[in-house]
Amino acid sequence: MERIVCSWCRGQNEAGAEACTWCGAPLDQAEKVTDSGWREAPRLRDLAEFRFGNSTCQVEGEVVPVAEMNLAPGDGVFFEHHTLLWKDESVPLGMLPTAGGMARVLGGMPYVVTTATGPGRIAFSRDATGEVVVLHLHPSMELDVRGHAFLVASHSIRYSFIRIRGFNNILHGGEGMYMDQFVTVGEPGILLLHGYGNVFERTLGPGEKILLEPGGFLYKDSTVTMDVQQMPVRTGIFRHGLFLAEMTGPGRVGIQSMYLHHQVG
């Protein structure tokens, strides 16, 4: 039987499907890739729906999209508590045990990560214009994400945080001291991010490098290394240095166009 492969998540879909069953990306539109190799994150149609586990997620709205989940019994998600928009009364909330609580607080990471389990509906949104990016994580994937960019993740994903290596990265890299890390082991999972503005992804070849404004960084495969390069420019009344993140492949890098400009030195 003929199948359609989603160009965003590589998921298999039945012939005739208009949206990907696994990430909601439109299947009847050509992938949009710039001349320099950045592909636009798929713009989900209003009310696009996709599956994870035995549950579904519907994304509604276009300026600040809402991800509404219909959790099946036994399925669960976790999220930062301030992204919760509404929920059914019957949906129980809990806490995800996170190690390194004090280090998280010092690193500016969320101290409280909340869980919700089915059955029932629960919805999430962030606080600024942007796009919901659906990342389908296959088993044995590791993804590093900018702090406070994740919207919600399925319970099969392991959540931790990593310290950004190198004194220069911590001081000048613009990501704070820590990044969220999402790892899948035996089961696949779904991870939803909210990128400010528009979101683009590029796959770097082994050893391929780009320079990136740290505030534009959204996510990367853990195989992509991040270092800091100082530019020959000084800014502001106190002559701050200008630093860019040097990303080196192999792997994917995701960026957001409405970035928070980082200026320290």
Add this chain to the structure above:
Amino acid sequence: MTDAGGPGSYTCRYCRMSSGGTDLSCPFCGAPVDVTERVTASGWEELPAIADLARIQFGRSDCQVSGLYVPVCDMNLAGDDWVFFSHNVLLWCDTQVELDALSLDGAWNRTLAGMPLVMMYAKGPGHVALSHNVPGETVAIPLHHGQIVDVLEHRFLAATGNVSYTWASSGVWFWTASGGEREQHLPIGRFIDRFTSEGNGLLLLHAPGNVFIRDLAPGQTILIQPSALLYKDASVGLQLHFEYPAGATQAPGSFGLGYRGFQTFLRLSGPGRVAVQSVWDNHSFHYARITSSSPSTQWAWG
């Protein structure tokens, strides 16, 4: 300017440049070719958003605009082509692109005025991508040799190397007194950015919200919210105008003598093109007494 896309059978209604019209968008400003003109009954023309992945030519280089909410301008710089921009709009670049600071005069004045102190330049070959940090539209203005455009501060995204950049006093200010306090108001900032093309150049702006343009005839005037101004031809005059609405005689909740409330406008006078943006700062109504101002007019209703 060199025509692109063949003989000049198509003239873009937005940038007035001539091209072959065979592409989906104007090669000089990125406006869609097949879009229906949208003009309000009052004469404002809605500037269509640059189509996703549209390319704009400049010199031997091009700029590809991608994204809907906060568009990214991805410039593919050829050879020695170069562009300049404020350091805070740089999103990413190839490692071989030459980046450095562009020296500017009057750094102290610029710092005091809150304007970017450092302009950077990027020199090809290679890609450099720029974006602003608020939802809105990218506006591409192809400039003829000698053309001068005045731009509200902080709206500039990038310009080609053959466009010179200076700034001039906006000449728009007033002082108010309220109680024992005096306050200076700068409705469009202390300075206005001025761009002059030496040859055929390209100027890129980023406007919060949507953009509307209008060509004023000689002597034609219009009143706008000061911070809604995006850019204007140098031939367009601007002046302060104050209006006192009927009944706005004193500040709400005050007792005894109050100050009559007034609305601040910019009066733009033709000839020339003006552009406004739909997102602006709403700090144009005051309850106070105007003690002095740049040249202005006023009108009291009722």
